[in-house]
Amino acid sequence: MAGTTLTATDAVERRLRGGTTDWRSWLLEGALLLSLLIALGILLVLLADIVATAAPVFLERPSDFMTSPLSARPEGAGIVQGLVGSLLITLIVSLVALPIGIGAAIYLEEYARDTAINRFIRTNIRNLAGVPAIVYGLLGLAVFVTVLGMGRILLAGGLTLAVLVLPIVVITTSEALAAVPGSIREAAFGVGATRWETIRSHVIPYAAPGIFTGTILSLARAFGETAPLLLVGAIAGTFSSSGGPIEQVTSRYTTLPTIIFHWAGYPQDEFRALGAAAIAVLLAVILVVNGAAIFLRNRYDRKW
Amino acid sequence: MTATTASPPPASAPLDLRIAPARRRREATVRLLFLAAAAFSIVISGGIIFTLIGNALAFVVQVDPAALWTDGWFPRRGMYDIKTIVAGTLIISAIAMVVAAPLGIGAAIYLSEYAGARTRKVLKPIIEILAAIPSVVLGFFALAFISPTLVQTLFPGTPLFNMLAAGIAVGILITPLVASIAEDAMHAVPAYLREAAYGLGARRRTTSIRVVVPAAVSGIMAALILGVSRAIGETMIVAMAAGATGGSLFNLNPLDQGQTMTAAMTALAIGSDQVRGAALTFESLYFVGLLLFLFTFALNLLSDSFVRRVRRRY
Amino acid sequence: MLSLAMVGSLALAGCVTTPTDSGGGTAGGVVISGSSTVEPISSLVTEDFGVANEGFEYSVDGPGTGDGFALFCEGETDISDASRPISEEEIAACEGAGIPYVELKVAVDGISVLTSNANDAVTCLSFLDLYALMGPEGDGYGNWSDQNDLADELAGELGEEFGTSNAPYPDASLEVTAPGEESGTYDSFLELVFKDIAEGREADPVARAGYTASADDNVIIEGISGSDTSLGWVGFAFYEENADVVKALEVDGGDGCVAPTAETIASNDYPISRDLFIYVNTDKAAENSTLVEFVDYYLSDEGIAAVEEAGYVSLAPEALEETRAAWDGR
Secondary structure, three states: OOOOOOOHHHHHHHHHOOOOOOHHHHHHHHHHHHHHHHHHHHHHHHHHHHHHHHHHHHHHOHHHHHHOOOOOOHHHOOOHHHHHHHHHHHHHHHHHHHHHHHHHHHHHHHHOOOOHHHHHHHHHHHHHHHOOHHHHHHHHHHHHHHHOOOOOOHHHHHHHHHHHHHHHHHHHHHHHHHOOOHHHHHHHHHOOOOHHHHHHHHHHHHHHHHHHHHHHHHHHHHHHOOHHHHHHOOOOOEEOOOOOHHHHHOOOOOOHHHHHHHHHOOOOHHHHHHHHHHHHHHHHHHHHHHHHHHHHHHHHOOOO | OOOOOOOOOOOOOOOOOOOOHHHHHHHHHHHHHHHHHHHHHHHHHHHHHHHHHHHHHHHHHHOOHHHHOOOEEEHHHOEEOHHHHHHHHHHHHHHHHHHHHHHHHHHHHHHHHHOOHHHHHHHHHHHHHHHOOOHHHHHHHHHHHHHHHHHHHHOOOOOOOOHHHHHHHHHHHHHHHHHHHHHHHHHOOOHHHHHHHHHOOOOHHHHHHHHHHHHOHHHHHHHHHHHHHHHHHOOHHHHHHOOOOOOEEOOOOOOOOOOOHHHHHHHHHHOOOOOOOOOOHHHHHHHHHHHHHHHHHHHHHHHHHHHHHHHHHO | OHHHHHHHHHHHHHHHOOOOOOOOOHHHEEEEEEOOOOHHHHHHHHHHHHHHOOOOEEEEOOOOHHHHHHHHOOOOOOEEEEOOOOOHHHHHHHHHHOOOEEEEEEEEEEEEEEEEOOOOOOOEEEHHHHHHHHOOOOOOOOEHHHHHHHHHHHHHHHOOOOOOOOOOOOOOEOEEEEOOOOOHHHHHHHHHHHHHHHHHHOOOOOOOOOOEEOOOHHHHHHHHHOOOOEEEEEEHHHHHHOOOOEEEOEEEOOOOEEOOOHHHHHOOOOOOEEEEEEEEEHHHHHHOHHHHHHHHHHHOHHHHOHHHHOOOEOOOHHHHHHHHHHHHOO
16 A cells, blocks of 8 residues: 555545645636636626616616617617517517417327327427527518518517427426426326316416426517527618507517617717617516526425 | 115116216317427428428529639629638637536536535526526627727737637527536436445545546536537627628638628528529528528437436436 | 516507507608618608608618619619619619619718728828729738739839829738628729729729628728728718728829818719719609608708718709709609
8 A cells, every 4th residue: 555645544534624635626626616707707797898888878868768769860869669679579479489389398298198209299399499590580581571471570570489489488398397296197187187177277386387487588588589580570770660569560670689789780989888778778678587587486496 | 774875777777987078078179289289399390491491402403513612602792602601600619619618517517516505596597697698798798898808909900800709709608508507417416426436535526527527428418519509500699790791701710700601691681582692692591591400400419319318327 | 477568568669659640551651771871861861850740650771772772673662772873783673673763862972991090001092002902803812912913013004094003012911891792882982993994904893802791881890990900991971970990091093192071072082982872763752642751851951961960971052953853853
């Protein structure tokens, strides 16, 4: 036995006595912690940079910025058209993607037996979730704008994003449903409930927090998407908006991320500040929504 | 004793235990509805493949093969050099992985093996929030901060639009994804493996690196592959910060501008329906889309196979 | 979340609602697309017109003169902004689709040749230099000095007709950021600077392949200002707007070095001046009274003031009268 290596007994003794570990361990732990801190630090730098650049806009004309339409003059430009567009699109996405997505997940988790076609559907959905967003833009352009002849209206954009978000809704809902233990279902079957009655009265209420979190995260994702909408007709320019919600859904539109993309192309400082301010609003919405979803999930997360 | 039970029906007629017809009909309808919802996903896939292949085929059939191997990607002039945009995509993805792999996996190991339960409860949600930042914000950040303050200071003489800044931003984008999946994989390693190692007197460092990471290696590979897949499909950051929006020469220098497959598609589609230029300019959009779809599809299948390996072991 | 989204969007939609008396749709509105150079002018005019006329529906964007004409000749836009005159092909396309139009000159623009503020080595370039550095025969995409041989060759062949050569060029990396083929500014530059030289050399008058092209003039400014020894060209208004981050070079078209200013452009001393146009679909004008009112406003003294606000050079009074006559007599 070499005199310099530690035996197991020595190591345990040392540890119990609270002796320091060797420097290599410190180094590793330090490096790992550093990587975590860098990741978080980037977030902080980004937020700080955005807030600093956006400060002039928010200090001078906060409410005007939120309620003015787009303009060629930076002093008067605002994001209200983008906010309305984004909200209406999120609405369309929730009305279309949530029912279909949750329905599909219920089928796959509760009804489907392990046949080839059901396995195929599952693999298919997993693959769709990994398809880049811009490919959905191509699909939207070809199907909704051209073949169905809608033109470049908000409805086409909303449907495109609904299709994009659908696989994610299915996957998160499936996971929530799969986490409900079998005993819950069997309790319902035991008193003579049909499958649908079981799902409705036993499974869904227990899986509800997970489903809720998943849908919120999907909608937040749709809120921040830009690339597919550029292909499907979101305007990066100036235009007038009018009419009630129905009319807006069937006309040209823009969204908050599209406005950011457009303003980022202007080198003038005023537009930099406007772009940063729009980002601040976008981030505020997304971070609040995501934060709420995560908080609720942690709160209602049941351990089986 | 008085018999209070009802007298059974005559022996010849069995009990009807079937559920009421109305209930049964409702049950069947509901099942059909949900089946339709699930089958709709096939419709979507079919739609994607059909649209992409249809238009891409039109391109492939009509394009002059010489146009596919030229000095650069200039679709409006009829120059469709594929290796330019593929090279751009690979360079940006490589830079992104150089950033995301160490940061993501390092953060994952720390969270899984070193952080206490309370720290984990705070830090994990913060990482998930980082994952929620839209790419357009990171594109703006690349243009306004990473390029001028970082890249142009380290490498003076670099243009404002360059692939390094875009690559770093894409790396930041996918770090939370890699960290999250890798951390889940490591967390899923059963306690008895760790305890066995500690029982032999191993330090935490040894346990993490020699026991947990190898056990979770399939999940970590899946995380990396998914990261690459996401980096390849990333559009907004490269459209805003990598430059070369009208076209690009074949270029391997990250300190220069470059165009990726996704940025090429954006540049083509922003103009108008009938993009001007050589006749096949619009179809080339779908051709690039098909290439992109095939790339990411293959990567996702690969990552799936790694994940299945993990499931099988435990 | 769902109900919140519904309530939120309905409330905000109320904020942007302007009372419309027409039946909605674009029948009473104006759709403008085309040149990103002219876009700032049209944006300002539509906005001001909208302020004076409640319920005015409009949309303005700037994907490029060429793309704008493509939409215009399909009947999808009412007005096409253009930083060059309509081309033969486009005339044929519009005729084929049965779209009559009227060409209205609205402003004068000089195309400024720009380099970054940090570049002290160069102050003046002649057409000959521009052709050598950015024309079709430019090769060796890296360095200014790579074009020295070509410049000497051209000087030998062409003499002073297109200005004196400023070779040898500095030994620095050459980053060119300029408009792309869909842009009218690209076409104008080629027409004014390269065409004659290219014809003499029997070369195709296009810009060399290795440059950063964009239809978005703002992106061009960003690209030029962000690199130390860059070169490019963009409409004068965009230069003026960003004079603190880019430097305009003097241009020698055969008569000595002239710097681009409002005066030299208006007087045609600056050799790269061109006209800016709007093309109006006369069929649509016949059906859409709002469109007519809008163009009337555009050409009125109040509306045309947007040209200077956007940073371009106003037409001389006689030219403006000609345009108004063309509109009235459509």
